[in-house]
Amino acid sequence: MPTSTAPAVALLCWRDLDHPQGGGSERYVQRVGAELAARGMRVALLTAAFPGCDDETVVDGVRIIRRGGRLTVYPRALLTLAGARLGVGPLRGFAPDAVVDTQNGVPFFASLLSRRTVVLVHHCHREQWPVAGPVLSRLGWWIESRLSPWVHRRRRYVTVSEPSRAELVDLGVDADRIDVVRAGIDPPPIADRAQNPADRAQKSADRAHNPADRAQDPGGRIVVLSRLVPHKQIEHALDVLAALAEEMPDVTMDVVGGGWWSDELREHARKVGVGDRVTFHGHVSEERKHRLLAGARVHLMPSRKEGWGIAVVEAAQHGVPTIGYRASAGLTDSIDDEVTGMLVDGRDELIAATRKLLENPGFAVELGAAARERAAGYSWSATADGFERVFARLR
CATH class of the missing domain: 3.40.50.2000 (Glycogen Phosphorylase B;)
Structure with missing residues (x-):
């Protein structure tokens, strides 16, 4: 059980793994959090609510706080994070030593509250924005491709593959500020259908x-x-x-x-x-x-x-x-x-x-x-190792 003086990490992601639309990127964030919690860190995940969910819960040592919806999750998460600094709200007494801001097209802009913010980008969304409609797609791509790189011009980035790293460089992110930390994998709950x-x-x-x-x-x-x-x-x-x-x-x-x-x-x-x-x-x-x-x-x-x-x-x-x-x-x-x-x-x-x-x-x-x-060479432990190395480089 982490102590009140243990290092604290806040994870920001628009969904958690129990969300009906949760997928691979949510699994990545939550499994990293679980690994860090198992190492004695205090870990909180700020994410969106969904019908029938608990406002707060703990999964694998990660405290999950759900506020807001598809769009309002962003300001609600920032308010919760700001409350932690002021000693109010659900995260009072939780001053994060590191913040992981998951940019699924749009970031939370947590770096406006904490210099010790890491921007996690699984991939860029140029090809996906059109589904949002002509206005939102243009706005979304402008935020992702122009505003976010400028706001985070002094922040470290984590991405999950070399092609995604190259995309970020194309958007103007300095290559030496980007770490590639690949996803891990859990052992399958069933045996292989044939070993040979x-x-x-x-x-x-x-x-x-x-x-x-x-x-x-x-x-x-x-x-x-x-x-x-x-x-x-x-x-x-x-x-x-x-x-x-x-x-x-x-x-x-x-x-x-x-x-x-x-x-x-x-x-x-x-x-x-x-x-x-x-x-x-x-x-x-x-x-x-x-x-x-x-x-x-x-x-x-x-x-x-x-x-x-x-x-x-x-x-x-x-x-x-x-x-x-x-x-x-x-x-x-x-x-x-x-x-x-x-x-x-x-x-x-x-x-x-x-x-x-x-x-x-x-x-x-x-x-x-x-x-x-x-x-067989991938593990969530190795993924968490990568994040710890990134955290050690934060200023």
Whole structure:
């Protein structure tokens, strides 16, 4: 249990992991907080409220304070942080030694209250802003690309991949103020479906020739693990399924995750004729998520933009390679093309690459084995180490 004199860290993020729209970036922030708390630090996460939530709770040693909504979370978090300095409000007595300001397009501008602020950016949002409409998108991109770099011109940045670091440099952030701290990974709650890659390939090949066993074989299964929002472009994965359905009668797809774009995706599946071949699971337990990942041959990640892609590594834990877009930026860091997965350019190449892995189980297993080996090198402990090094450099 951290003492009242232990170092204090405030994390600011627009959502926490229990939020219905929480995803990989929220997992990153909360798991870092949990690691820091386990090391004896006092950690508070200031985030938005959502229907049915508790205003305050503690998860894995992290005190979570929820105030405001999608837009009002920003001023409410700053008020809470200011109250901590004045000795009032829910954080009275909590004077943070470091503040992590998560910029999901828009930062909290916590550096106006604390010089010891680190700006966490998973990726830049140029390609995603249009969904906000013509006015908000222009304003949002101006804040992200012009105002934020100027306000934070003396602050340290953390990002999750080299491509995201390059994007920040392009926006005018000094390269020597940016640290790359990659995401970690939790051990899967279930065992790999086969420890020996060669055995997996042979079993897959045998089952492909035995109609009675096809239902147990991952050869015809595609999985998508993602928040269901427009920039994730799950429609492209559904188009892959539609393109392969006629030539591969056993191919099916599991879409794991929820989001406000769910109804549009279900309609798209019906429109392209694969409504009976795809299962939308919504939010599932960690165990169920990993079982669905482990039961697939290939994981598709057709996002327009990714900072890193934690789902890539989660699939890799089960020897399942990911196919994603080269233009997404971050996936070029988490996927080693033709070694741990495949990077493609456009929908036609996505279809061709998926066909290749479904028709060639040996190659899929080879990629998956390399991906699993690489995934073993990531941990949240190492991620927290990175943040401690950054905190030590704050002035």
